[in-house]
Amino acid sequence: MLYSIRMRAAEGGPHEQGGHHISGAERLVTKEELEQISSELVHRALTHSKGCADFIRITIDAIPDEAIHRIPCLTIADEQTDGHIGEVPTTNHEATTPPLPLSSHQQAEALLTTHTAITPVAFRRAVSQLVSLPESMRGAMLVDMRTGQRLDPWGQRGVRVSRMSFADETAAITALNAAGYSGVHLEEALVLASKVLSAPGVVGELCISDDPDYTTGYVSYGSTYHRLHHMKPVGSPLGGRLFFVDATADIAAIKNYLETTVTLVNPPTFSLQGENHETL
Template sequence: MLYSVRMRAAQGDAHEKGGKHISGAERLVRQEQLPAVAAAMLRRALFHSRGTADFINLTVETVLKENIQAVACLPIATVAVPSIAAGRVAAQVELIKAGVAPAAVAAGIKALAGLKESLRGAMLVDAQTGVRLDNGERGIRVSRMDIADEQAYLCWLSRQGHSNIHIQEAVVLASKVMSASGVAAELCWSDDPEYVTGYVATPTLYIRFTQLKPYGSPIGGRIFFIKENTDLEQLVHYLQYQPVLINVPAEEAS
């Protein structure tokens, strides 16, 4: 048995009462990890660069091992770009290569860049038409995922020169999202003011771009581009409720 641990924190009031989203996190852990993981989430909500939370929801639920699905981790590539504009152009090229219509890519970037405030979850956008498919202002929050073997993951990342928590969490999330049938690609940049690197995820690659948003901006978000004829209800259920553990490639003998 594992435990799904989920945290969402807001300022002013609860999210559903119009509070400002500060931070969220989701893990799938063993019982002995639970106290430390829960404490770390509370710390993160209380000491966040987006501000201090005064509403924190921490949920813990059991998950049966036989319901967990194994998903392969996406490989990571990094593209250094000289400016935000160059980063966004490069991201658009990758989204188009992944099968998102140019007009939908443009609409998606416009929606993300035009946000007045960060949502708690991701926007769903039709990959052909660019029309927004989720109805809420909150977006769809992906949950119930984690890395299967944390030590192996941290080693695998560190051998590629990566060590920060943003990338650790984003690669897990993107790997789950891209394992969902119906998602053509994802675009993301952080809502943490100091974190300007963003990414595009495709079915085969997680591609980082070193600048996708202005330094200091507290507005970030995610867009999942949805293929034609996708059963939205089934997709959203998978993203929110299907427990998934991500596996890194076994270490190659050297």
């Protein structure tokens, strides 16, 4: 039997009472690991770059084996950009094809609109909504892949992906390190992105980290997770996630799957080993 352990931390009181989000993390662990992981998550909440939490909630639930859903891990690709943060074009501006290498936001748009049914209008409208928020959402927006219109009614909370972990964290970290990747940001994002794309109706994701010290984001679609550098200025606490979905999809079913289905992600595999990757 495994246990789901989840941590949420805020400054100024609980999130529901207007507290400023500091950190959130979770794991699926064995009984023997609970004490150590609990301590690590509390330490993370107290030493985060966004501030020192004065509200920390740890939730632990036992998970029966038959409730666990297993999925493959996305393949990692690193995209080269020109090192500049791309401005999001307005929806009434017809963009021309820029010379390579692209800026981060241009590369994100090119990847998602070339390889999926997500339209340029939808991408630009959705990203404009995200970067215009006064503060980061606690979850993700569900947006129409053709229009960019937000489809979920859950405001600043959005959809929160939960109850997930690598099936074998040691094996996953070993595989990532052997390929030249390391760092908790990548490990957690890869698990989350893999679960998101396994949800029925989700065709792609864009993520900009809300960690002030971490500027690498990603887009994912199909079976691939594309890392994109310089997605925001260093020091910015703003970020968030966009889940692009088919408007005919069952929004409530997507939310239920992402928030409640206990999911184990198989360790990643690599055909070629890389080197000198970002280690944040």
